[in-house]
Amino acid sequence: GAVVSQHPSRVICKSGTSVKIECRSLDFQATTMFWYRQFPKQSLMLMATSNEGSKATYEQGVEKDKFLINHASLTLSTLTVTSAHPEDSSFYICSARDQMGQGNEQYFGPGTRLTVT
Amino acid sequence: QQQVKQSPQSLIVQKGGISIINCAYENTAFDYFPWYQQFPGKGPALLIAIRPDVSEKKEGRFTISFNKSAKQFSLHIMDSQPGDSATYFCAASKNTGRRALTFGSGTRLQVQP
Helix, strand or coil: CCCCCEEEEEEEEEECCCEEEEEECCCCCCEEEEEEEEECCCCCEEEEECCCCCCEEEEEEEECCCCCEEECCCCEEEECCCCHHHCCCCCEEEEECCCCCCCCCCCEECCCCEEEE | CCCCCEEEEEEEEECCCEEEEEEEEECCCCCEEEEEEEECCCCCCCEEEEEECCCEEEEEEEEEEEEEECCCEEEEEEECCCCHHHECCCCCCCCCCCCCCEEEEEEEEEEEC
16 A cells, blocks of 8 residues: 555656656545655755645745646646756655555655756 | 754665664654655655654564654664665654655665675
């Protein structure tokens, strides 16, 4: 149980285009999902908190108009990187919180490697 | 985000040995402390987690020790195996509100055969 999927796993796009990344909780419901980015050999940096049915909460320094988040259902959140530039190249990872868990169990997806050329 | 400090940055252990990774936190409102294991190119996997009402939790070869007064917690990997070679992250969060995880900087563990 507690499986989170991400799609695509890897994407290469040209500068100026937009890329959508999907995050799904496969066997549990998640009112809250989180989006992170991770640079090589570094820790995870929280970008935003995605709440089902309401607006996402962005961390300081994260441009909400560039990183669009939609959480349309209890099992799906999407991150759209708009007008991508090479500096947006990174490993993007989502996590989903099991709302039925006793603690704050958060399960991560396998990540999406974005390369902007 | 409040900081969670993790050490060491890297660790080399012989097969069968004990791997110990330490974390310290500042925010006394944190009350959930998980450890994650991450292999290259993969997402982190939840290993084990502890709440502050207990001082130790064991699951298989993995043990968390928690010292509330010192605001420190550690991960012990007993009988370390080459397959345990990965990066380990500690994290902390409140169990109310947004419940966003604050991560440590990570420890790269290498278990030599």
